[in-house]
Amino acid sequence: MEIYGGRAGYNSVRFTGEKYQAISRFKKGEITTETRVKKRDKKIFIALSKIPFVRSFSMLVELIIENWKPFSLVFTLFLMEFLLFRNANSYTIPINTFVMLACYLILAGLIIKITPIGKYHAAEHMAASAYEKDSNLTLGKVKKQPRTHKDCGTNLVISIFICYSILFMIFGDPFWVYLISWSVGYELWKNEPKIIWDTVLVIGKAAQYALFTSKPKEKHLVVAIEAITKLEEKELASH
Template sequence: MKIYGGRAGFNSVSFTGDRYHSVARFKGGEITTEVDQRKENLKITKILSKIPFIRSFSILLDMVIEYWKRFLFMTIALFLIRFIIGGKSNFDLSHPIPINGLVILCSILVIVGLIIKLTPIGKYHAAEHMVDSTYEKGLDLTLEHVKRQSRVHKDCGTNLVMSVFISYFILFILYGHGLWVFLVSWSIGYEIWKKEPKLIWSLVLIIGKAAQYLLFTSKPEKQHLLVAIEALTKLEEKELANKTN
């Protein structure tokens, strides 16, 4: 079975396989697992995903479609804030605030990292990595084997973020901040992450793994590992049962 991705939540771990997607949650002292059929990508995202330097935006499109309620809520919230502030003062959010884009990006990464690090998400994120590594090595998914694995992973999405960040840093030094700089950085960073050019990718991995360890994961406890093990075990059972039918 090939694992196409994993994700950690506040009290959950999920994995995606060839045809199914599993989610294991820890609630009320018990682990519950759901396995659903994997959702097919839209035709437009499938087309975009095949075009170099454009395919990076298919991920953003998928995220907007999958989490459209959250994006809608954020848009409405920002509109209301602008309306309320605009109605009571001369402050206009339509005028750009001269803040260094690099500082903003660094601040966002650190704040998000600390939130993940200091909440159960960091432990579930580490557990997801450790279980994935155990499976990739062909070992049985037991606590003993999982505990021996590193909590950083070469395929973690953090490496994509660091690839984009390095691209943005270089372009920022050359051209300054701007929306186009971020968009181009996202496109270049994604291509580096996708193709993994030897010299550049070695640097990305060093920075990415350091970021994973320091900011985006924390040492998991037994319950976090068991949730991740359950998520992958149930996914494998469903995938194998589908192949034999």
């Protein structure tokens, strides 16, 4: 079975396969797992996903539709930054957009790290890495895996942020810099050009380890194992 994606929640781990999704939750000392048919992408998004540089914005729209609550918070933060700092008077400490974005990234990472999300995020990575090496999962095998992963979405964020940093130093922060940073960063993530991506991956894994994951306990690992196991059962039964 091929794993197409994973996600950690406050008390859960979700894995996506070819046809199904499985999400396992730990609540009141028990693990419950729900499997469901994976939502099919709309034809317009499928078509746009084949167009380089355009597909990054198609993915963004899909993410916003699927995760509108977190994105509403991000939008609020950017709006605050625009109102408070771009229109700041002489009595306000000047803080440029680059510093604000870096602070948001670090703050988001710290919040994830100190909450159960960080532990489940690490467990997700470790279970996926173990499964890629040997589909016969055991707790012992999963414990031996690193809590970083080459396919983590953090690497996409770092890729975009690096592009933004370079363009910001040259051009400042006009709106088109955000668009180009997102588009080019996404293409780097999608195509993984050897030398450039190796560098991004080093920074991305460091960010995963330091900010976006924390050492999981056995219960977190068991939840991740359960999600993969149930997904595999459903995927194999469908063939």
